[in-house]
Amino acid sequence: MSVTSAKGFQAAGVAAGLKPSGDRDVALVRNTGPLDAAAGVFTGNRIKAAPVLWSEQVLKAGRLTAVVLNSGGANACTGPQGFQDTHATAERVAERLNIGAADVAVCSTGVIGERLPMHALLNGVDQAAQQLGDDPDKTAAQAIITTDTHPKTTTVHGNGFTVGGMVKGAGMLAPALATMLCVLTTDAIADADALDTALRAATKQTFDRIDSDGCMSTNDTVLLLASGASKTKPTQEELETAVKQACADLAHQLIGDAEGASKEIAITVTNAKTEQEALDVARAIARNNLLMCALFGNDPYWGRVLAAIGTTDATFDPDRIDVSFNDVPVCVNSAANPQAHAADISARNLDITVDLHAGENTATVHTNDLTLAYVHENSAYTS
Amino acid sequence: MSVTSAKGFQAAGVAAGLKPSGDRDVALVRNTGPLDAAAGVFTGNRIKAAPVLWSEQVLKAGRLTAVVLNSGGANACTGPQGFQDTHATAERVAERLNIGAADVAVCSTGVIGERLPMHALLNGVDQAAQQLGDDPDKTAAQAIITTDTHPKTTTVHGNGFTVGGMVKGAGMLAPALATMLCVLTTDAIADADALDTALRAATKQTFDRIDSDGCMSTNDTVLLLASGASKTKPTQEELETAVKQACADLAHQLIGDAEGASKEIAITVTNAKTEQEALDVARAIARNNLLMCALFGNDPYWGRVLAAIGTTDATFDPDRIDVSFNDVPVCVNSAANPQAHAADISARNLDITVDLHAGENTATVHTNDLTLAYVHENSAYTS
The missing domain is CATH 3.60.70.12 (L-amino peptidase D-ALA esterase/amidase)
Structure with missing residues (x-):
């Protein structure tokens, strides 16, 4: 009801x-x-x-x-x-x-x-x-x-x-x-x-x-x-x-049901010093247009995840960040994992997990990819 | 040379x-x-x-x-x-x-x-x-x-x-x-x-x-x-x-020459309390995806300019903001100007001017619209 x-x-x-x-x-x-x-x-x-x-x-x-x-x-x-x-x-x-x-x-x-x-x-x-x-x-x-x-x-x-x-x-x-x-x-x-x-x-x-x-x-x-x-x-x-x-x-x-989205993406930041820092990092990733375009293209380009993390003030060692896409480690110690090619992000639901190795706090932000349909829909909204 | x-x-x-x-x-x-x-x-x-x-x-x-x-x-x-x-x-x-x-x-x-x-x-x-x-x-x-x-x-x-x-x-x-x-x-x-x-x-x-x-x-x-x-x-x-x-x-x-851009947009914020506040407001506008999609569609949707300004901490009276597109006042005192329909934003170069009525400082940020080509180009960058 x-x-x-x-x-x-x-x-x-x-x-x-x-x-x-x-x-x-x-x-x-x-x-x-x-x-x-x-x-x-x-x-x-x-x-x-x-x-x-x-x-x-x-x-x-x-x-x-x-x-x-x-x-x-x-x-x-x-x-x-x-x-x-x-x-x-x-x-x-x-x-x-x-x-x-x-x-x-x-x-x-x-x-x-x-x-x-x-x-x-x-x-x-x-x-x-x-x-x-x-x-x-x-x-x-x-x-x-x-x-x-x-x-x-x-x-x-x-x-x-x-x-x-x-x-x-x-x-x-x-x-x-x-x-x-x-x-x-x-x-x-x-x-x-x-x-x-x-x-x-x-x-x-x-x-x-x-x-x-x-x-x-x-x-x-x-x-x-x-x-x-x-x-x-x-x-x-x-x-x-x-x-x-x-x-x-x-x-x-x-x-x-977000405008034009082709993916539902959960970004979870783990082992942050504080919950707020976990949230800040997750949000910075969610807002990175370049990454959101790559995900739309099913391109698991984790480099853009790290570039987004680097814009925050959160506590981390720049050489010790891990990133997984759908539980496949694509980046270990801030560098490529040989296993990375195993990551399949073609499904609608995508989980991105970041380990900051800086504490014990976790937060998840939910977002969508940046798609051609989003741009199309929002380029003709009022007129 | x-x-x-x-x-x-x-x-x-x-x-x-x-x-x-x-x-x-x-x-x-x-x-x-x-x-x-x-x-x-x-x-x-x-x-x-x-x-x-x-x-x-x-x-x-x-x-x-x-x-x-x-x-x-x-x-x-x-x-x-x-x-x-x-x-x-x-x-x-x-x-x-x-x-x-x-x-x-x-x-x-x-x-x-x-x-x-x-x-x-x-x-x-x-x-x-x-x-x-x-x-x-x-x-x-x-x-x-x-x-x-x-x-x-x-x-x-x-x-x-x-x-x-x-x-x-x-x-x-x-x-x-x-x-x-x-x-x-x-x-x-x-x-x-x-x-x-x-x-x-x-x-x-x-x-x-x-x-x-x-x-x-x-x-x-x-x-x-x-x-x-x-x-x-x-x-x-x-x-x-x-x-x-x-x-x-x-x-x-x-x-x-920015990726996929169809417009070169100069956002000038005038009469801000400080230069930093002028810059903060201009940047918030430049980063608003919804606005940048609208501009790509030649839609002079000034409402999204105000929505972006409202996310900043800059000094302003929410009821006293003016916005012009290519020198045509589209928004006066935070509401629609009857003249707004005269704004033509179809050219590649677009000037957006915001008057905060809060001081005497000015800053300009240059940006691009958010286009289908940008999403396309960045959805296929590494692969």
Whole structure:
């Protein structure tokens, strides 16, 4: 299922005419309670879209009754009018659901710099409010996708409670979240602090460790809403485990459906002095365009892995780095391994492992190759 | 001309069989004096090729009598044997020219992780030593190119002295130098300190401000040798001006011939609080894959410029950034300018200007678009 897998939630997605394709483009998620606790994590980009500014603000109270989302326009870099548009959208949801605008988070995704067609959007809100329900066809998840090829949802069953979720991604997947909108719901009994702690821990280990193309969006938003409808109060650890599992599943689906990608690449850096250094090295490798082109060409060119590692400040001996591709050691002590020719990287999934011999910490970053299709798709996005 | 434009220098380039194509691949440059002062700037990558380690070492004495360069192999990540190969190459040059090995710098470029075919290389050194001369056909510049489409040389005339140079580049053009080997020569009278100061000032403003694909090489080397043969001792300012002009000319040629590029893009950030912040912002824009794909598609998608700016720590008001494409304001106060449709970015040269309204400092970074040809070329480099 999706955001309605957890008890106490309704959802709907409708076609309001924001997408030229005529596909669904406005989604609404409603928490019917009894609780209305919520938490959110937002983009680290300092240029924030109007809906991000709005949602950060309303979440300060730790409560949400509804989330309205649209594709077909990011409402970023749209000036004071863009913020008014977000406000008006929240107001319309509030009217239709008999709640306050400050109970409504807003998420938008699409092209930056263009105002939303407000007439169409507000009509979409009206329609979505009328259609709120169990949403067995996952219309809400359909309505938020952009260049994604399919909707992405998850359901995780905890001990007496459930976490559901939906996400959209596809491009601009990068640190401190991707261009992604994600709504997670749970029927667990939890307060805002418990949700916030669980959500931050989960995103740090999942969404923050996918880095498809090194680009960070203006609109990234991950929300977690709790209804308490299961009447179960999990321990903090149980809650975090379930939320993390949901995030990991959705993050995996994002990398699996990244723009133009032909490979899903897991870069694991082992024996780093600190976890942060492991992460820095893995990210530097993930962002190396030359390497990502080589991998697209099924060329196991480990020299570019070492060149990427050398740009970091991590602790290592330049003459003592090992690299494996799919468990075949291709580089030992920073030089070619005679076995290297045995590495076959033609499959879609590729594991790159780096041993820094500098400590005992490990981190994995998930990325994609740099393909002709990626360039093609992103060279014709707005026009 | 080239490295032989300045008096007191000889050069040659020969085909030694390192390149499968049979093209020239070994070059030699000799300083015939009377002076032998020299300075060098090397890659900031912590994984340094053997020839970089060697040349850094020999340059500590501030003297060089010869430089031997090869394409067809980077001799990087080749372990202790790779360093011995570099040493043996310098020794062979020293024998042939009746100098010491410590008077010889070594530069290599090509694939990382493979040992050089030493028999062929040493034969090439012998041939090149025999052919040393004025090199009117620029055979030395030809011998150092890899994926460059043509050799790149420069000559700058100062007040009574000359600076000549050659460079190779093409891919991995990034900060703290590109994958480039560059030899500059001058017949000015100058000591090692004067050369070092002039070279660092020049590279900081030129080579360090080209960033084609964000990748930093293991082999970058820029050398400056002075023969004193003009008998002219320029002021430090005259020397720096000429060296900087030579570097700027060569840097411009590198961006003009970057792998697969269809555009030469100058990103100028104005009114930054500090020059470093201007540079940080320009570089973040230059490295944004999504923007560079859009520009390849002639799509003036300024929203991605703002998304890139937002990832930096520079001082700015998120609601007060202006962006122009080819002098047409496309974004004013961080929102769309109605005039934006007038921007035509179909020409090869593109100027992007960003006004941060945060101070009085400016910096320009030169880059290229991300093209299908770039991905194609780099997906089939070693194999």
